[in-house]
Amino acid sequence: MKKLTALLLASSMLLTAALTGCGDSDDGGDSKKSEIKSIVYVTSNLGDKSFADISWKGVQEAGEELDIDVKVIEYGTDSKSKMEPTLMDAADTYDLVLFSQGEMLEILEKHAEEYPTKRFIAYDIDPNYDNKLSNCFCINYVQSEGEYLAGALAMKMSQSKVIGFVGGADGVLIGDFMVGYIQGAQSVEPSGKVAVSFIGNYTDAPKAKELSNVQINTNKADVVHQVAAGAGLGVFQACQDAGCWALGVDADQREYFIDSDPELAKVILTSMTKRNDIALKEAITLAVKGELPFGTLEKWGVKKGVVALAENDYYKEQVPTDVQTYIDEQRQKIADGEIKVQSAYGMEQEELNSIRNNAKP
Template sequence: MKKLMAMLLASAMLLSVALTGCGDDKDSGDGKDGKYNSVAFVCGNIGDKSFNDVSWKGVQEGAEENNIKSKVIEYGADTKSKMEPTLNDAADTYDIVVASGGEMAEILEKFWEDYPNKRFILFDIDPDYDNKMSNAFCINFKQNEGDFLAGALAQKMSKTGTIGFVGGGEVVVIQDFLVGYIQGSKYANESGKVAIAFIGNWTDSAKAKELSGVQINTSNADVLHQVAGSAGLGLFQACQENGKKWAIGVDADQRDYFLETDPDLADVILTSMEKKCDVAIKSAINKTFSGELAYGTLEKWGVAEGVTVLSENDFYKENVPADVQTYMDDVEAKITAGEIKIDTMYGMATDVYNALRDGVKA
């Protein structure tokens, strides 16, 4: 009897140890010991033919190159209340989680320590963000550098000396695009003008079309740049319907998205200022597997890293004169070498920003 009781007691102790090892561990997936078998991309929605789509492409390519599964997890448009539970659920299930924006970084700060063996790649983060999360890597895109190129090209292609800019919301990141755009315009044409408008959201393409039409017909702008998400389609339509003015897209090579579905619309998109999120994300995933990614830090990637640049597709090469292409190559080289200094909206005083805008008012 004593022997039976001893055996039962020993079995109970072993079971207790086993259960302790398999407790409520959010990190019990394959992320342990540096083994990653899955990656998730958390976003509002894909299908925007711009920022989210090109980001998802980078996640898929990174997953394919490292032979792991990938999944896009959408929390929906204008549903900020769903962002935190969606990000948390992704961390529960996937080994690497990719997401964009400062709001996602703030959400992750609440629970990153619960997932010490998972890895988080956060991109499009403000340059002054202080990343204290040891399992998160943050990327800031120097969109002001890329839009310096866009502004310079717009002026070089303009016949009127007035170019246009239509933004979604007048928030810091879009203002940062505008600062670079204005300075690029002034670099190429000191007396050039920039017509500026903001829609107030990222979905109202009709409003974008209306504002772009005003810039074309009232301000005499003949090259227009949109930084307005899916609303930017309206700018392309305005350029198409008002004498085929040139348009510059954003985030992805937007002409490529319309080549099959609407080739006439595609033919007004001279180029796009790409935030090559796909290149950056794929690189970050690859460096995670090679052990080269500096988790716990924030890095700033721009023209020198090849991630905020103009689309130099065949259409660009056919329609931009050779001397202008050479000029743009020189500008890009000077930015890369640090010979051209470009201001940023981050940390800029409001009166300085307003003076910059007013100085090119169309």
């Protein structure tokens, strides 16, 4: 796995990155462009109709436009032990490797110097991460900004002024979604309530349905937002049974069900999308051109257009015009910096608990 020449090349890693990673000179850009002949996307599993699938879509589109071979490697949902060998095998074989999750980034930190001529793009990374890897570009999605819009929309559409939030794992990542969602909801209705539940994983759809049923039947939530990847199917099913609205996440999830389950699709009013397809396509294109600033972390949010509500035809049909206008105004205010959205990253647990408890029905 470790190449014999890597030890000799490692000492020149910073120089290599300076010449080829950021495109600071014409020679660097041309050299970088010629280096990337193959690209691989490493993920746990495709088929989640959400985060992983939309990421792969962006990689594929970039490959087609750039006429570069792209592949996907799946290491398995419950196979954390396979993360390290999978990532290293990918780096052995491909010129540009893309992945998400802080765990994968920690693995790369241990091995980055073994691959001084290879390039990595890590996305959905902690905004406070100090990127010192000169051959890796990191993207942080400011999802709390998109969630502010989702919460505002949910509260505008709610009759009971109680909305729901069903998350996967109870951690800082999903907490960041929750904080933005609650802030957006209470900007519309300061006394409005947000019922919050966590499944504990991203695969247990029956538990997600059970938690949603409690929010709907006990708390009287009439709009429920799922932030639970594949487990979110249970939220949609609960909303379908109850005849209330659901909000999807990451991808435009209604699109995935229009043909396979049109009745289920009808309950998905919109989704808070993290446009990994747009972000990864852009990052790959810049990398191939030699213009991607490796060794840095950038925060891409509403202003960049990579976190947004899916404003498809169904959204435009179902959401009143005045509400659409309101959401558009809020989006612009976020982009202009007029609205500052809170983030769970760097937030004390006591404050996070307070935000959740103060919104509790």
